[in-house]
Amino acid sequence: MSVTLPRTPLYTDHYEYTMLEAALRDGSAERPCVFEVFGRRLPTGRRYGVVAGIGRLAEAIERFRFAEEDLQDLISRGVVAESTADWLRDYRFAGDIDVYSEGELYFPGSPIVTISGTFAECVLLETLTLSILNHDSAIASAAARMVTAARGRPILEMGSRRTHESAAIAASRAAYLAGFAATSNLEAGRRYDVPTAGTSAHAFTLLHESETAAFAAQIASFGTETTLLVDTYDITQGIRNAIDVAGPRLRSIRIDSGDLDVMATGARELLDELGAKDTQIVVSGDLDEYSIAALAAAPVDMYGAGTAVVVGSGAPTAQLVYKLVEVEGRPVAKRSEHKGTTGGRKTAVRRHKPTGTATEEVVVSQGEPEHQTGDKPLQVPLFRGGELTPQPTLDESRELLRQRLISIPWEGLKLSPGDPAIPVIMRHAGE
Amino acid sequence: MSVTLPRTPLYTDHYEYTMLEAALRDGSAERPCVFEVFGRRLPTGRRYGVVAGIGRLAEAIERFRFAEEDLQDLISRGVVAESTADWLRDYRFAGDIDVYSEGELYFPGSPIVTISGTFAECVLLETLTLSILNHDSAIASAAARMVTAARGRPILEMGSRRTHESAAIAASRAAYLAGFAATSNLEAGRRYDVPTAGTSAHAFTLLHESETAAFAAQIASFGTETTLLVDTYDITQGIRNAIDVAGPRLRSIRIDSGDLDVMATGARELLDELGAKDTQIVVSGDLDEYSIAALAAAPVDMYGAGTAVVVGSGAPTAQLVYKLVEVEGRPVAKRSEHKGTTGGRKTAVRRHKPTGTATEEVVVSQGEPEHQTGDKPLQVPLFRGGELTPQPTLDESRELLRQRLISIPWEGLKLSPGDPAIPVIMRHAGE
Numbered sequence: 001m002s003v004t005l006p007r008t009p010l011y012t013d014h015y016e017y018t019m020l021e022a023a024l025r026d027g028s029a030e031r032p033c034v035f036e037v038f039g040r041r042l043p044t045g046r047r048y049g050v051v052a053g054i055g056r057l058a059e060a061i062e063r064f065r066f067a068e069e070d071l072q073d074l075i076s077r078g079v080v081a082e083s084t085a086d087w088l089r090d091y092r093f094a095g096d097i098d099v100y101s102e103g104e105l106y107f108p109g110s111p112i113v114t115i116s117g118t119f120a121e122c123v124l125l126e127t128l129t130l131s132i133l134n135h136d137s138a139i140a141s142a143a144a145r146m147v148t149a150a151r152g153r154p155i156l157e158m159g160s161r162r163t164h165e166s167a168a169i170a171a172s173r174a175a176y177l178a179g180f181a182a183t184s185n186l187e188a189g190r191r192y193d194v195p196t197a198g199t200s201a202h203a204f205t206l207l208h209e210s211e212t213a214a215f216a217a218q219i220a221s222f223g224t225e226t227t228l229l230v231d232t233y234d235i236t237q238g239i240r241n242a243i244d245v246a247g248p249r250l251r252s253i254r255i256d257s258g259d260l261d262v263m264a265t266g267a268r269e270l271l272d273e274l275g276a277k278d279t280q281i282v283v284s285g286d287l288d289e290y291s292i293a294a295l296a297a298a299p300v301d302m303y304g305a306g307t308a309v310v311v312g313s314g315a316p317t318a319q320l321v322y323k324l325v326e327v328e329g330r331p332v333a334k335r336s337e338h339k340g341t342t343g344g345r346k347t348a349v350r351r352h353k354p355t356g357t358a359t360e361e362v363v364v365s366q367g368e369p370e371h372q373t374g375d376k377p378l379q380v381p382l383f384r385g386g387e388l389t390p391q392p393t394l395d396e397s398r399e400l401l402r403q404r405l406i407s408i409p410w411e412g413l414k415l416s417p418g419d420p421a422i423p424v425i426m427r428h429a430g431e
Numbered sequence: 432m433s434v435t436l437p438r439t440p441l442y443t444d445h446y447e448y449t450m451l452e453a454a455l456r457d458g459s460a461e462r463p464c465v466f467e468v469f470g471r472r473l474p475t476g477r478r479y480g481v482v483a484g485i486g487r488l489a490e491a492i493e494r495f496r497f498a499e500e501d502l503q504d505l506i507s508r509g510v511v512a513e514s515t516a517d518w519l520r521d522y523r524f525a526g527d528i529d530v531y532s533e534g535e536l537y538f539p540g541s542p543i544v545t546i547s548g549t550f551a552e553c554v555l556l557e558t559l560t561l562s563i564l565n566h567d568s569a570i571a572s573a574a575a576r577m578v579t580a581a582r583g584r585p586i587l588e589m590g591s592r593r594t595h596e597s598a599a600i601a602a603s604r605a606a607y608l609a610g611f612a613a614t615s616n617l618e619a620g621r622r623y624d625v626p627t628a629g630t631s632a633h634a635f636t637l638l639h640e641s642e643t644a645a646f647a648a649q650i651a652s653f654g655t656e657t658t659l660l661v662d663t664y665d666i667t668q669g670i671r672n673a674i675d676v677a678g679p680r681l682r683s684i685r686i687d688s689g690d691l692d693v694m695a696t697g698a699r700e701l702l703d704e705l706g707a708k709d710t711q712i713v714v715s716g717d718l719d720e721y722s723i724a725a726l727a728a729a730p731v732d733m734y735g736a737g738t739a740v741v742v743g744s745g746a747p748t749a750q751l752v753y754k755l756v757e758v759e760g761r762p763v764a765k766r767s768e769h770k771g772t773t774g775g776r777k778t779a780v781r782r783h784k785p786t787g788t789a790t791e792e793v794v795v796s797q798g799e800p801e802h803q804t805g806d807k808p809l810q811v812p813l814f815r816g817g818e819l820t821p822q823p824t825l826d827e828s829r830e831l832l833r834q835r836l837i838s839i840p841w842e843g844l845k846l847s848p849g850d851p852a853i854p855v856i857m858r859h860a861g862e
């Protein structure tokens with residue numbers, strides 16, 4: 001990664017510093033605590049969630065350090081007193097963090113992240129942790145459904161323009177994790193080594209005197225290993241112009257409007273008739289998992305997906321929460337209605353049949369699940385004593401997810417609304 | 432602004448550089464062009480959109496400059512050839528940009544941004560422009576409806592944890608523009624001078640041996656000018672504990688769960704009974720414009736809104752597009768089905784009754800609307816010859832929006848689904 005990313009200590013909510021200040025004053029700041037990140041539920045009808053953003057979280061925690069100007073800003077705006085700023089000056093997280101690996105599946109109640117350390121050092125990471133995981137997991141969870149719907153055909157992520165300019169970079173990364181083939185976003189290419197792709201927009205055709213002139217300009221620059229966008233004026237004529245200019249060895253055409261099933265079928269027939277039997281067809285235009293699935297029988301070679309993936313296809317946030325579950329070894333939980341949580345540090349395993357199919361997740365508070373054949377532990381270290389542990393590459397996480405999606409019961413891959421693919425059984429130690 | 436933000440030239444889609452390269456090669460890159468940003472429609476049932484992000488766009492265009500490492504990245508990954516990189520080395524946008532002011536309303540077809548310059552210099556700004564405006568306008572448009580629903584009661588934006596960590600900062604800014612009173616996001620405080628607020632979470636109560644101990648710690652640090660969160664265990668007891676510890680001059684309590692109408696009513700009665708007649712009630716917990724409206728009769732003094740505002744309350748992107756509309760003075764438009772656009776540079780005015788109520792927006796392609804009494808021009812300069820013009824402050828934009836929401840027909844402020852508050856009449860010059 002050749003770009004320098006900003007420090008993160010102000011990517012927080014005001015109340016984290018208020019709580020820190022009050023806890024420093026009364027001495028409770030140094031109490032050993034355990035915080036946990038989990039989701040109370042999946043988005044309505046979804047059957048699994050995909051853990052994403054762990055790699056970004058690790059980097060963001062490494063950048064949670066205060067420069068003098070950060071401290072002065074907090075003091076001058078009355079967020080903290082000088083004494084608290086003094087404590088923050090040398091802050092770096094020195095505790096432990098355990099996580100579900102990036103690319104792992106999660107379900108309601110899965111203890112995705114466990115943060116252990118003093119109250120003071122852990123409470124400051126709440127908002128940053130949730131922002132990253134809620135965004136990236138929402139995108140990866142939606143993108144994984146699109147990948148399933150595409151049945152092996154590649155998908156290009158091209159939604160940068162429909163989301164915040166920095167969120168776009170993270171969304172490209174999350175979509176690639178979920179199995180997308182490439183992204184349009186160049187910064188995601190630089191920062192995370194996601195393959196990038198792109199050829200031309202309608203503007204390039206409109207810039208020229210004719211569609212033929214535009215195609216000729218593109219071929220002159222890139223040869224026939226390019227994609228010509230054929231629907232600026234009339235698609236049939238566009239395809240004829242494309243093959244006229246590029247010849248039958250043109251790599252691909254793109255169709256971005258109209259009834260894509262009908263258009264692709266007509267395009268395939270015409271391309272074959274023109275001798276361009278190997279010219280591929282790329283379709284785009286407001287595709288989501290449902291419209292991708294509906295094109296399964298159409299002669300499509302590649303999909304371009306934009307808006308739906310970057311906004312999580314109806315679920316733009318994963319709604320994960322960051323809760324204090326243990327103080328000095330004692331389990332704690334909020335008890336007011338509707339928001340009850342299970343206290344205590346959790347240990348989680350996923351159980352499997354001898355065939356390898358997952359059957360349930362067992363989560364035990366303040367203890368270990370009884371061992372059974374086929375158990376796979378779900379939590380791995382991310383930080384130990386404040387030191388980042390070696391992490392998998394993005395491609396390794398991508399492969400992990402691919403394997404996990406094979407391991408769940410087949411109903412779990414259906415696009416229709418349903419229950420979580422496997423249940424999470426929550427127990428207290430000794431139960 | 433004391434933070435250095437990153438350069439933006441790679442916050443783009445790959446195809447912008449591909450088009451640039453082909454256009455440089457065939458000489459079309461230098462053709463004078465006009466691009467336009469507009470929305471084909473509002474989110475379903477919405478009656479207006481709020482233009483937001485113009486100030487951020489101006490800054491981001493100023494940061495669209497190439498360092499040598501950016502160029503080397505583009506070359507090494509095969510995005511552009513050396514010759515194109517040479518052209519990019521001294522790139523800076525030298526054209527004109529006209530905009531609807533930040534805080535202005537827009538409707539389907541409103542020419543929100545008009546970018547004039549060579550094809551080469553304008554085409555590179557497509558993705559960055561759309562990312563910023565689509566995100567910020569989506570948030571401001573949702574937030575403005577919440578402000579209307581709150582009927583003058585202040586709203587605190589506290590959704591940072593439910594969106595990407597950088598999007599969160601922009602969302603705080605957009606919500607403040609829309610009339611929110613403050614944000615929880617500290618970086619938004621630093622970067623945009625948005626007032627910040629926050630006191631404590633349930634974790635702070637759980638950290639302590641008892642709720643009373645937690646309240647005492649908070650009061651010891653901040654005095655009674657603070658907000659005690661009373662719903663960790665039992666709300667009634669929580670309120671009693673709060674007043675026991677803080678006395679009847681406590682500024683406010685916060686309730687974050689349960690039926691907020693019932694809870695607020697009970698809390699008000701109890702506070703009054705305890706002599707805390709001036710202690711205010713803040714409510715939070717998955718509030719959106721509808722649940723805020725439903726609390727109009729409840730004794731609530733302030734709302735905290737999180738998830739709904741940062742995800743645009745059902746419309747997470749404004750779906751604005753960036754289209755080439757004019758080349759060398761000639762109007763151009765894509766003609767394939769469903770995506771027809773009107774070519775030509777547009778001039779827009781909003782018409783008003785003598786009472787000041789807006790009646791329609793008139794948009795003329797390649798000409799000027801006929802002048803009528805009550806017309807207000809909608810487009811103002813943002814860049815002239817590549818130089819940023821003096822811009823309004825965020826508070827001025829906030830005031831502009833407040834006035835504009837008064838100017839539209841009253842039906843336009845209804846939360847229920849409906850047509851755009853005023854129609855946009857699109858004409859060609861001479862029609």
